[in-house]
Amino acid sequence: MDQADMYETLIGGPDAVTRRAHIQMQTDQELPVASKEEDEILVRLGFVLGGPSPYRKKFRMAALPQGWKIKPSDHRIYSHIVDEKGRRRAQIGYEARDDWTSFHLERRFNPTFTKDDWNEADDEKGASVIACITDSDKKELWRGKRVPEVDKKKPNWHSEPSAMDLAARIAEKKLTDIAPDWRSPEAYWGPDGDAILWPFHETPLDTRELYTLVTQCYDGHGNYKDGGEHAARKAKDDKQAKKLLLDTLGHLRAAYHEVRWTIKCGNRVIERGTERGTEQRPPRLDGRRVFFNDGRVYGVDDNGLPIDPRSGFPIDPRRWGP
Numbered sequence: 001m002d003q004a005d006m007y008e009t010l011i012g013g014p015d016a017v018t019r020r021a022h023i024q025m026q027t028d029q030e031l032p033v034a035s036k037e038e039d040e041i042l043v044r045l046g047f048v049l050g051g052p053s054p055y056r057k058k059f060r061m062a063a064l065p066q067g068w069k070i071k072p073s074d075h076r077i078y079s080h081i082v083d084e085k086g087r088r089r090a091q092i093g094y095e096a097r098d099d100w101t102s103f104h105l106e107r108r109f110n111p112t113f114t115k116d117d118w119n120e121a122d123d124e125k126g127a128s129v130i131a132c133i134t135d136s137d138k139k140e141l142w143r144g145k146r147v148p149e150v151d152k153k154k155p156n157w158h159s160e161p162s163a164m165d166l167a168a169r170i171a172e173k174k175l176t177d178i179a180p181d182w183r184s185p186e187a188y189w190g191p192d193g194d195a196i197l198w199p200f201h202e203t204p205l206d207t208r209e210l211y212t213l214v215t216q217c218y219d220g221h222g223n224y225k226d227g228g229e230h231a232a233r234k235a236k237d238d239k240q241a242k243k244l245l246l247d248t249l250g251h252l253r254a255a256y257h258e259v260r261w262t263i264k265c266g267n268r269v270i271e272r273g274t275e276r277g278t279e280q281r282p283p284r285l286d287g288r289r290v291f292f293n294d295g296r297v298y299g300v301d302d303n304g305l306p307i308d309p310r311s312g313f314p315i316d317p318r319r320w321g322p
Helices: 003-012 014-028 036-045 120-124 163-178 238-255
Strands: 030-032 048-052 059-063 069-072 078-082 088-095 100-105 109-114 129-135 140-147 209-218 224-235 258-265 268-276 284-286 289-291 297-299
Touching (some): 014 030, 014 069, 014 088, 030 100, 036 100, 109 163, 129 163, 140 163, 224 238, 238 258, 238 268
Antiparallel strands (some): 030 059, 048 059, 078 088, 109 129, 209 224, 209 258, 284 289, 289 297
């Protein structure tokens, strides 16, 4: 950690260093040190890899191919590399708190699974899982048949593969039949990938849209404590999405003094807001004065206890709350 990082950590905490690093990546084009295999792929893609970064450890300088950019993501510790067509080609991870870095090359196509409804009420009913194939931007290209959850009334049900495992296997087999080289981060980004004729969906597309709730949580002194994508729900319109998502903030209100939230649908911002939590902000001692969270300012005695201006006696520390 350099002198600038140390100063910023003292002022804004390690999360301020994380935010600055991700902003700096966009202009200085720094990349985390990757594996030898990934380096070879990057060079073939047109990257020019340089020496160690002068700004932080575990990073090196790099020139991206023409038209490629580093863009921030919704999560504070991740950024994405996108190509000249705006497609995600790699994910960069960095967090100053633990000096943690990661680098992951994206595949053009991925086998995965989904549910028509990720809402908690439907999960409790055992909503079926659907095998699907997506592109690097999570767009669904093929949907398979529904895979029901394991019947927990059966003996030894826990030894059977889950519906999610079965759906992932179905999707992987389907994708291997269509695009045998899908595991390579270099494959199918050109005309060969664009020319693939995907099979018809075996289950109809869900017409509702997926909404996400991104949060930033602060303690009573304004220090950033946690954040990122908090919940995701499918909804028929913005109003329903807001109700479903804000209902998930209960435990954050109890744990933090302030929760700032943003509801998004894809790249579209629906609404932003702030929730006041129930966490009590402790008094802040500054020299011979103590500041309470309701605006009171009292002097302190030689033992550091606040003095009640009406009685002239120290206040019981157990009554320091508002």
